[in-house]
Amino acid sequence: MEHSPQKNLLEVKNLTKVYEGGVKALTDVNFNVKKGEFLAVIGLSGSGKSTLLRCINRLVDPTSGTIIFNGQSVTGATDEELRMIRRKIGMVFQHFNLVSRSSVLTNVLSGRLGYANPAWSLINRFSDEDIKFAIHQLERVGIADKANYRADELSGGQQQRVGVARALMQDPEMILADEPVASLDPVLAHSIMQYLEEINKKDGVTVLCSLHFLDLVHRYSDRVIALNNGQLVFDGLPKEIDDNKFKEIYGKDAERVG
Numbered sequence: 001m002e003h004s005p006q007k008n009l010l011e012v013k014n015l016t017k018v019y020e021g022g023v024k025a026l027t028d029v030n031f032n033v034k035k036g037e038f039l040a041v042i043g044l045s046g047s048g049k050s051t052l053l054r055c056i057n058r059l060v061d062p063t064s065g066t067i068i069f070n071g072q073s074v075t076g077a078t079d080e081e082l083r084m085i086r087r088k089i090g091m092v093f094q095h096f097n098l099v100s101r102s103s104v105l106t107n108v109l110s111g112r113l114g115y116a117n118p119a120w121s122l123i124n125r126f127s128d129e130d131i132k133f134a135i136h137q138l139e140r141v142g143i144a145d146k147a148n149y150r151a152d153e154l155s156g157g158q159q160q161r162v163g164v165a166r167a168l169m170q171d172p173e174m175i176l177a178d179e180p181v182a183s184l185d186p187v188l189a190h191s192i193m194q195y196l197e198e199i200n201k202k203d204g205v206t207v208l209c210s211l212h213f214l215d216l217v218h219r220y221s222d223r224v225i226a227l228n229n230g231q232l233v234f235d236g237l238p239k240e241i242d243d244n245k246f247k248e249i250y251g252k253d254a255e256r257v258g
């Protein structure tokens, strides 16, 4: 079992999140993710996609339920264990979350620090090896020539490439991408998705990616889960989302646009 390619990298069991104030963002969500899968997470705005992704690395603390990553409990982890788990989970954000006045290189290097406050990178010194590794990640996403630019001098698409390079800096086993292309011009979406695809297919990094458009889901994901009002309403192949499933996921007034 240990070496089976079908091994679950992630197990989410009975996950519930109720925010302070009483909003129930997730209700009893269950699913597994196999090592090497590209899993899309879909659902209307407010359905709980961000909450779900953020519970997995405990940027948001679940109210109840269990999350197991690589055989280790995330929900039961001590602070030190959580730090180690987070090193293996890269995150890509919708709004890039770069330190805008820092250089591209510094932003990428901050990935080395896991989820420490990016400001730490300003006072930390990095080894030559780290710097080489960071440049290598920038080469992978085609913007090594921008290493010394300030992050806010880059276009949105370029900034998200920095976000991807920063996640790669952690040498992650899994990447959580929270609507990574939702802030970009649609014509740039594929370029970012193609980097995620390459990282998934070439490096075997498992990807969980929330997406708005079904055409992207069909093109890039192996499997899809869908949330509706915090509940898991679909877990299957992209091609299984027929018109009925589509209405269940998005509601009866929804129309397909892609």
Ligand SMILES: Nc1ncnc2c1ncn2[C@@H]1O[C@H](COP(=O)(O)OP(=O)(O)OP(=O)(O)O)[C@@H](O)[C@H]1O
Pocket (backbone or CB within 6 Å): 019, 020, 021, 023, 024, 025, 043, 044, 045, 046, 047, 048, 049, 050, 051, 052
């Ligand atoms: N920090 C918070 N405090 C209270 N309620 C929150 C918080 N974050 C999210 N929510 C609520 O939880 C529900 C799920 O939100 P979430 O952001 O997870 O959904 P989403 O599917 O990612 O939506 P979007 O696509 O708009 O980001 C929503 O009702 C939202 O208003």
